[in-house]
Amino acid sequence: MSQNKQRLSWLEMLKVNQRAYLLFYKRYPRMILSRFALIIWKALTPYVGIYFSALIIEELAGAKNPGRIHFLVLLTLFLIAAGSLVTALLEKWKNVQSAGMWLKIKKILSEKLFETDYVNLDETKNMELYSAICQNHNSAGWGLYRTLEDCEALCQTVIVILGGASLTLSLFTSQVPESAGKYTILNNPLFVILIALIMLAVTCISPVLAGKAGRYLTSLADIHNLGNRMFSYYGHLGYDTKKAADMRIYRQDKICEKYNLNKESTFGSRGVFARYQKGPVGFYLAGASAVSGIFTGIAYVFVCLKAWAGAFGLGTVTRYVASITRVYGGISTLITTMEDMRSNAAFLNMVFEFLDIPDHMYQGSLTVEKRNDRKYEVEFRNVSFQYSGSQEYALKDVNIKFEIGKKLAVVGMNGSGKTTFIKLLCRLYDPTEGEILLNGIDIRKYNYREYMTIFSVVFQDFKLFSLPLGENVAARTNYDRELVTEALEKAGFKQRLAKMPHGLSTCLYKEYTESGVSISGGEAQKIAIARALYKNAPFIILDEPTASLDPVAEAEIYEKFAEIVGDRTAIYISHRLSSCKFCDKIAVFHHGTIVQTGTHQSLLTDQTGIYHTLWQAQAQYYT
Structure with a gap:
């Protein structure tokens, strides 16, 4: 830009x-x-x-x-x-x-x-x-x-x-005394005005030249930003431990040097940086200094003449x-x-x-009914969605109703619309066509913040912060330590928690403190699951929740799946179809549409269906 x-x-x-x-x-x-x-x-x-x-x-x-x-x-x-x-x-x-x-x-x-x-x-x-x-x-x-x-x-x-x-x-x-002779011209109003105008004119010339230099430097914003982005990006590679490993194994630092940091057309003596810096800035600044000297000389002469004349x-x-x-x-x-x-x-x-970027999503005002029985019914009715600037539908004519307290598995190949489906459910986007209903009312009519309270989500690309473990789970500084501990134990983090040097107060990662601890991808995923459990929302959405877990930890999550979910309505997205056995219903997405729904056993009987094909593709490696 x-x-x-x-x-x-x-x-x-x-x-x-x-x-x-x-x-x-x-x-x-x-x-x-x-x-x-x-x-x-x-x-x-x-x-x-x-x-x-x-x-x-x-x-x-x-x-x-x-x-x-x-x-x-x-x-x-x-x-x-x-x-x-x-x-x-x-x-x-x-x-x-x-x-x-x-x-x-x-x-x-x-x-x-x-x-x-x-x-x-x-x-x-x-x-x-x-x-x-x-x-x-x-x-x-x-x-x-x-x-x-x-x-x-x-x-x-x-x-x-x-x-x-x-x-x-x-x-x-x-006034100069009359006895000063020829110096009495200094009393002439016209002479005084002339001197004042000359001094004012000279005063204005210097900053005008300096301003030209400033405007020229301002015009370099694009090239300065290019340099900042490049140095920032490649500097970050040096201390990012995940990227640094690849750079060392494949010697990618040489690629960086060849194509970026030492690239003659960018940073060389005849490169774009040098061409910009060889502009007229020096001339403008030298001119401004010279004019400053002229003004000082005029002022000194005028003052000294008047003093010499006895004024x-x-x-x-x-x-x-x-x-x-x-x-x-x-x-x-x-x-x-x-x-x-x-x-x-x-x-x-x-x-x-x-x-001033405008918000176009309708902001409703209805409050979400507080229900201890968690009976919130959500329905997609003829929902279609296109991303901004895209001519293709990411979702097309989706119709599905979530059964209260049941576990729904959402499966399909990459790009089939699974994650988009979840983002629409959480109202990160609004449908291009159709409507999503909560207890029979369009979700756009609800207060957005209240609507978000009924969902706990673990996205595939979740983020944890370099903050104490307890604050990461609770997403706040003041929290119930017992509930946080319980959520971590349900997520399979009990043994690792016992090894934390400061328990829930242990800081994750080392960005803010040297005493911070590093955690594996699987451990981070357990913490993310615990965060979703601590929120205790009626809906829990798990997007590839076991992707970073080892087989033993994954099996533990599956075994405790019913305990983890409890009486919540659960939506489970995974490429590992073995997880579908624990779900009450499965929705199979293909090219943005739901092509199959049913239980694991019923879908397997349809040998021409997408689900059977996906299952067999994975099952062959376990037989």
Whole structure:
């Protein structure tokens, strides 16, 4: 996805930056207040030193009153020390409130990922957009983070300019004595206006050149993101133990080096990175520095001429020079910051394009009836489904009713629609055609979160987190330890639990703590089953629940299947048809449709059926 979006107008830039800053303020008001307090204080405190230093020099060059000099020196030192102390306190406050800034931004984006319709996560463009937002931040802080920096810089420079202007204004109104002869031209309003305009023009040229350099660097976002993605991906391969094993056995590191990391067309001296970096950035930045020197020279000459002619004293010279320098720096920073904000606005638009991704699934309001007898009846009625962008049906005209408290096996070859069927049941997707009913009511009319409470699911590609074992099972920090232990024992994890160094408090994996334990795929699958049992939902769905288990552990699960499921309605997906013996009913999927239903014995008698073919294909290896 290209990041080089059209530059926004100044008005659009202000609107999108305002929205971004308000987003931060609503979520983290103390952080914003701490940062603003610091920048206002840091913008004003230098003028204390400038003003009082000028008074001291003026006194030294004039009356030389020792008492007044001592007083001014002590007052200046006290104010500077007090200012430094306040600055340190504000810095600490700001650092505390701003800790983990990228995590705060990541939380904003992650909340959208968790809250948006599942179907939106299947859209490639949405995931590319999310990836681009993260890469933009990693490359140069573009997006929400840059907004904070720019808005604060804008506020600070405005204060700097106003403060400096208040101390500099008298430079243009101070009068040279008539006795100064030819220097009285410095009193001419037209001459003063001309000098002011020249200084303003020179002030504007420098940041314009710097802004051009900034815009050029912004145009490199695509190539920067390419580099970030490549280095991040191949860097991850190095410490991913599962991938690292394959890389060592097959020496795939050589492939990485040949086709990516050392690829001349990408990273070589004549590669795409080098071509971009040989652009005009250096010329723009050198020009900006040269213009800065010209401005400083004009300011110094004007101030010194007026002082030489007797318009003011030596102390005032230091005040004017310091103030003009700060005003110049403030105006330059202001223009540069505005340009930067305008460049960043395109990246902010990407952030808000992601945050504004609409949800199209109907959000019902009906509550799901709470039933102790678990009598929830679900029916698929003429259900068909197409994935977004696909012309083919993943499911076509599916009709099936789940019998309360019974165990249903869903079988079929890869791509037959089994997993899609489960995702529709859990309302991760809505049917393209037809309807799914819960106790006779379309599931779309129910509150989505309440509807999800009636399902416990173990997906084939389940995930466990690098958190304590108990929290992984309970999916929360506060949980019933006895129920978690019971769920783990039912799932066949009792012996492994006894070996855990800290019991349920043992952290899985080592991402967050060195004391974390590594677990096998089979052990992870048992924990996932325990998680489904702990939820204690009326429906339990097991998608290949024994795929990673050894034969003994698999046999144990089969033997305890009735105990594990209890009086729940169970849906069991597996390629191992021997598991179907434990189920009350079997639904055979083929090319997105249910082609057979029945018990294990009844389906085996139909020798022309898909189930018989699948069974014989596996049975021949056990005879």
